[in-house]
Amino acid sequence: xxxxxxxxxxxxxxxxxxxxxxxxxxxxxxxxxxxxxxxxxxxxxxxxxxxxxxxxxxxxxxxxxxxxxxxxxxxxxxxxxxxxxxxxxxxxxxxxxxxxxxxxxxxxxxxxxxxxxxxxxxxxxxxxxxxxxxxxxxxxxxxxxxxxxxxxxxxxxxxxxxxxxxxxxxxxxxxxxxxxxxxxxxxxxxxxxxxxxxxxxxxxxxxxxxxxxxxxxxxxxxxxxxxxxxxxxxxxxxxxxxxxxxxxxxxxxxxxxxxxxxxxxxxxxxxxxxxxxxxxxxxxxxxxxxxxxxxxxxx
Amino acid sequence: xxxxxxxxxxxxxxxxxxxxxxxxxxxxxxxxxxxxxxxxxxxxxxxxxxxxxxxxxxxxxxxxxxxxxxxxxxxxxxxxxxxxxxxxxxxxxxxxxxxxxxxxxxxxxxxxxxxxxxxxxxxxxxxxxxxxxxxxxxxxxxxxxxxxxxxxxxxxxxxxxxxxxxxxxxxxxxxxxxxxxxxxxxxxxxxxxxxxxxxxxxxxxxxxxxxxxxxxxxxxxxxxxxxxxxxxxxxxxxxxxxxxxxxxxxxxxxxxxxxxxxxxxxxxxxxxxxxxxxxxxxxxxxxxxxxxxxxxxxx
Numbered sequence: 001x002x003x004x005x006x007x008x009x010x011x012x013x014x015x016x017x018x019x020x021x022x023x024x025x026x027x028x029x030x031x032x033x034x035x036x037x038x039x040x041x042x043x044x045x046x047x048x049x050x051x052x053x054x055x056x057x058x059x060x061x062x063x064x065x066x067x068x069x070x071x072x073x074x075x076x077x078x079x080x081x082x083x084x085x086x087x088x089x090x091x092x093x094x095x096x097x098x099x100x101x102x103x104x105x106x107x108x109x110x111x112x113x114x115x116x117x118x119x120x121x122x123x124x125x126x127x128x129x130x131x132x133x134x135x136x137x138x139x140x141x142x143x144x145x146x147x148x149x150x151x152x153x154x155x156x157x158x159x160x161x162x163x164x165x166x167x168x169x170x171x172x173x174x175x176x177x178x179x180x181x182x183x184x185x186x187x188x189x190x191x192x193x194x195x196x197x198x199x200x201x202x203x204x205x206x207x208x209x210x211x212x213x214x215x216x217x218x219x220x221x222x223x224x225x226x227x228x229x230x231x232x233x234x235x236x237x238x239x240x241x242x243x244x245x246x247x248x249x250x251x252x253x254x255x256x257x258x259x260x261x262x263x264x265x266x267x268x269x270x271x272x273x274x275x276x277x278x279x280x281x282x283x284x285x286x287x288x289x290x291x292x293x294x295x296x297x298x299x
Numbered sequence: 300x301x302x303x304x305x306x307x308x309x310x311x312x313x314x315x316x317x318x319x320x321x322x323x324x325x326x327x328x329x330x331x332x333x334x335x336x337x338x339x340x341x342x343x344x345x346x347x348x349x350x351x352x353x354x355x356x357x358x359x360x361x362x363x364x365x366x367x368x369x370x371x372x373x374x375x376x377x378x379x380x381x382x383x384x385x386x387x388x389x390x391x392x393x394x395x396x397x398x399x400x401x402x403x404x405x406x407x408x409x410x411x412x413x414x415x416x417x418x419x420x421x422x423x424x425x426x427x428x429x430x431x432x433x434x435x436x437x438x439x440x441x442x443x444x445x446x447x448x449x450x451x452x453x454x455x456x457x458x459x460x461x462x463x464x465x466x467x468x469x470x471x472x473x474x475x476x477x478x479x480x481x482x483x484x485x486x487x488x489x490x491x492x493x494x495x496x497x498x499x500x501x502x503x504x505x506x507x508x509x510x511x512x513x514x515x516x517x518x519x520x521x522x523x524x525x526x527x528x529x530x531x532x533x534x535x536x537x538x539x540x541x542x543x544x545x546x547x548x549x550x551x552x553x554x555x556x557x558x559x560x561x562x563x564x565x566x567x568x569x570x571x572x573x574x575x576x577x578x579x580x581x582x583x584x585x586x587x588x589x590x591x592x593x594x595x596x597x598x
Contacts, residue, residue, distance in 0.1 A: 087480040181386040183503075184521040204482075205504040208521070215595050219516045222483040222507070256598035296516050297596065299555035 001139075001245045002041040004112055005033045005238070006131045007121025008078050008101060009046035009070065014230055014273055015083040015094070021228075024274030025056040027078060028121035028144065031231035034275055035238030035265045036119070037063035038283050040245035043112055045069035045131065047104045049077040059279060069112050073100040088226045089203075101127075108134040117245040120164070121234055122146050125156040132163055140244060140251050142166040144237050147173050158193060165251070166197035168237050174200045184208060184215065199240075199259065201233050209259060213252070218259045221267035221293050228273045232266045235278060239265030239286075264289045300438075300544045301340040303411055304332045304537070305430045306420025307377050307400060308345035308369065313529055313572055314382040314393075320527075323573030324355040326377060327420035327443065330530035333574055334537030334564045335418070336362035337582050339544035342411055344368035344430065346403045348376040358578060368411050372399040387525045388502075400426075407433040416544040419463070420533055421445050424455040431462055439543060439550050441465040443536050446472050457492060464550075465496035467536050473499045483507060483514065498539075498558065500532050508558060512551070517558045520566035520592050527572045531565045534577060538564030538585075563588045 012026030033044045043066040052072065060067055076099035084091045104127070113136045120128035120143040128143055135141075141164045149157050150173060161167060167190060171183045180186040183200055187210040190198040197211045202220075209216040240262030247254045264286055271277040311325030332343045342365040351371065359366055375398035383390045403426070412435045419427035419442040427442055434440070440463045448456050449472060460466060466489060470482045477485040482499055486509040489497040496510045501519075508515040539561030546553045563585055570576040 089480075181388075182523060182525070185523045188523075202504065205501065215521055216598075217518045217521065217595050218598070219518070222514055222516065224481060224484045224487075226481070260598050296514050299515070299517070299559050 001116045002043065003036055003117040003119060003241055003245045004043050004045060004069075004115035004135070005029050005036065005119045005121055005241075006045040006128070007032060007119075007123045007144075007234070009044070009048050009052075010078040010080055011052070012230060012274060013079070013081040014228055015081075016088070016228070017084075017086050021273045023053075023079070024276075025059060026080065026231060026274055028123060028231075028234040030060075031234035031269065031275065031278070032119055032121045032238030032241075033060070033065050034063050034278055035235040035262075035269070036242035036245070037065055038265065038281075038286060039239070039242030039261070040117075042066065042242075043069055043115060045106060045108070045112060047071040047073050047100050047106070049073060049075045049100045052077045059275065062279070068109060069106070071104070071106065073104070075100040082230070084228070088229060105130055113137075116140070117241055118142070119237060119241045120144070120160075121237065125149050125153050125160045129156065129160045129163070132160070140165050142168060142237060142241055144168045144233065145173065147176060150176050161193040161195055164195055166199065167195040168199045168201065168233075170201045170203070170233065174198075197255065201236060203229070203232075206263065207236070207259060209255065211252070211255070216256050216259065218256070218263055219293065219297055221264050221289055222296070223267055223270055226270045227277070229270050230274065232269045235269040236262040236266035238262070260293065261286065261290065264293060300415045301342065302335055302416040302418060302540055302544045303342050303344060303414035303434070304328050304335060304418045304420055304540075305344040305427065306331060306418075306422045306443075306533070308343070308347050308351075309377040309379055310351070311529060311573060312378070312380040313527055314380075315387070315527070316383075316385050320572045322352075322378070323575075324358060325379065325530060325573055327422060327530075327533040329359075330533035330568065330574065330577070331418055331420045331537030331540075332359070332364050333362050333577055334534040334561075334568070335541035335544070336364055337564065337580075337585060338538070338541030338560070339416075341365065341541075342368055342414060344405060344407070344411060346370045346372050346399050346405070348372060348374045348399045351376045358574065361578070367408060368405070370403070370405065372403070374399040381529070383527070387528060404429055412436075415439070416540055417441070418536060418540045419443070419459075420536065424448050424452050424459045428455065428459045428462070431459070439464050441467060441536060441540055443467045443532065444472065446475060449475050460492040460494055463494055465498065466494040467498045467500065467532075469500045469502070469532065473497075496554065500535060502528070502531075505562065506535070506558060508554065510551070510554070515555050515558065517555070517562055518592065518596055520563050520588055521595070522566055522569055525569045526576070528569045529573065531568045534568040535561040535565035537561070559592065560585065560589065563592060
């Protein structure tokens with residue numbers, strides 16, 4: 001089955017102690033869409049400005065991503081500039097220019113309204129909700145979020161949570177949302193806001209799912225070298241929803257496998273700047289790491 | 300088979316924002332010995348002072364720990380005083396009095412020399428090496444260590460590493476030892492110093508084994524509430540060596556299961572001050588959490 005992915009389609013300028021990487025293709029929807037594209041047909045809903053390079057359109061097309069919902073508007077593409085410290089664990093936002101996404105409120109075509117899997121990748125909860133309200137045949141709705149929205153759009157986020165099946169957020173965000181330091185407990189408490197499933201991302205430490213059948217603890221694929229973790233969380237949720245959309249049966253039954261496939265897909269994202277590594281892999285590479293990961297957790 | 304465990308037998312005074320807990324039974328050897336005692340016969344090698352309460356001797360005996368190697372010397376028992384912050388993740392050492400262990404250099408009885416499994420629980424590398432040199436029939440030797448010894452006894456620790464089968468240390472210590480920020484890479488590099496197996500403890504995030512067959516990623520048992528993590532790392536390695544000693548066959552074959560049993564045993568340690576929770580459990584409780592953990596990682 002196919003997937004609608006809405007989120008940011010951005011230009012990311014990423015500095016590390018070793019290098020500068022200006023205006024790479026980035027954004028939550030870009031990372032998620034490329035990750036999901038290995039598994040299932042993806043329709044991208046996003047907006048870019050006049051300055052969006054044609055080569056990035058070509059990259060989307062290489063992954064057979066449906067771009068009917070990618071709008072080009074007058075103005076600048078959303079641009080994020082960030083700098084990582086030596087260990088790649090801490091990063092600092094140097095500049096954010098929302099550009100054309102700031103006041104964007106898309107009207108969905110009939111085809112986009114009817115996608116069975118809906119990923120509201122990280123963007124303003126108001127925008128996520130605006131898109132969700134237009135969907136007509138959604139079987140499973142996942143939303144990702146970030147600390148910014150907890151700080152400036154908490155009310156809008158809480159409204160959204162009532163309408164989705166699964167929330168994905170990272171450990172510090174889960175703690176912040178529930179004002180609870182214990183991540184396992186925080187994950188379990190988030191159900192109160194509405195989502196049947198809650199997935200807490202812990203970066204190199206994997207992730208935790210809380211759902212009707214209790215907890216599922218998922219490892220991250222161990223990497224000897226991290227080049228750039230930007231977009232890894234988006235790749236994770238993209239791979240996850242891609243797996244779900246491409247496998248028949250209940251979400252409940254497939255979700256553990258989906259999370260592990262998300263983990264593995266995200267691991268490639270960390271091995272290059274922006275989408276450089278992810279766009280070079282194939283399903284065979286994902287399967288190979290799946291097998292390796294299975295053997296690394298067997299007991 | 301049986302286990303020789305050497306390390307500190309201490310009195311721990313543990314403050315938290317909620318409570319003060321003076322002079323609890325603690326120390327690396329105490330935690331490891333009680334944890335291992337659920338699985339296999341344990342001989343404890345340690346030293347206590349005049350002030351060591353009789354009730355703690357009773358506690359060791361309740362766990363059928365052989366105390367022939369527990370020496371009572373004139374002076375104070377090793378005493379550690381620490382304070383945890385609200386989230387129980389950060390702790391500060393307020394005072395350390397080495398007491399009778401400072402100049403202790405035990406001579407092992409013939410029986411103790413012939414134990415097949417040897418756990419050099421966290422204590423000075425000089426003391427660990429002194430004990431190891433007296434062993435005569437060791438089949439498998441594990442050593443645990445801590446940042447203090449990396450700082451003040453690096454040379455002695457490196458000498459010890461040449462002689463042991465397995466090193467256990469936590470993630471920040473692995474980073475420090477190899478001057479490598481990537482924990483997975485640091486674990487793999489530690490083999491250069493000698494140990495065939497390296498286990499990096501990551502607290503609530505589980506642990507990573509690096510060995511001849513590659514990596515093994517072990518989850519921690521998720522807890523909704525942590526009362527006191529003091530001794531959890533010692534309980535982990537105690538449960539681990541206990542499992543190995545109680546199961547026939549090659550260590551290589553049993554090590555993954557041993558690590559998971561160590562994880563589960565350590566989870567109980569975190570649920571009470573000092574040994575309060577661990578000493579109340581039975582093998583059935585460990586088995587129950589093993590089953591629960593298995594279902595939480597299945598995919």
